[in-house]
Amino acid sequence: MSDVRKVFITKEVAEILEINPSYLLRLAKLMKFSSSEMREAGKRNYLFSEEAVEKLKRRNKK
Numbered sequence: 001m002s003d004v005r006k007v008f009i010t011k012e013v014a015e016i017l018e019i020n021p022s023y024l025l026r027l028a029k030l031m032k033f034s035s036s037e038m039r040e041a042g043k044r045n046y047l048f049s050e051e052a053v054e055k056l057k058r059r060n061k062k
Helices: 010-017 021-031 050-061
Strands: 007-009 038-040 046-049
Touching: 007 010, 007 050, 010 021, 010 046, 010 050, 021 046, 021 050, 046 050
Parallel strands: none
Antiparallel strands: 007 046, 038 046
């Protein structure tokens, strides 16, 4: 279960992964995260769980 204190916004995840926020959203949508891993939080802004960030890190290393 996710801890609400460990939620990241689109900009934070993009900075962690050192990628463009637009690319991050395209990649995340391709990975088809569940609603507990990623959810909309406004126009072009999403909330990502810590688990989703870890999955994105692994995917981005390839």
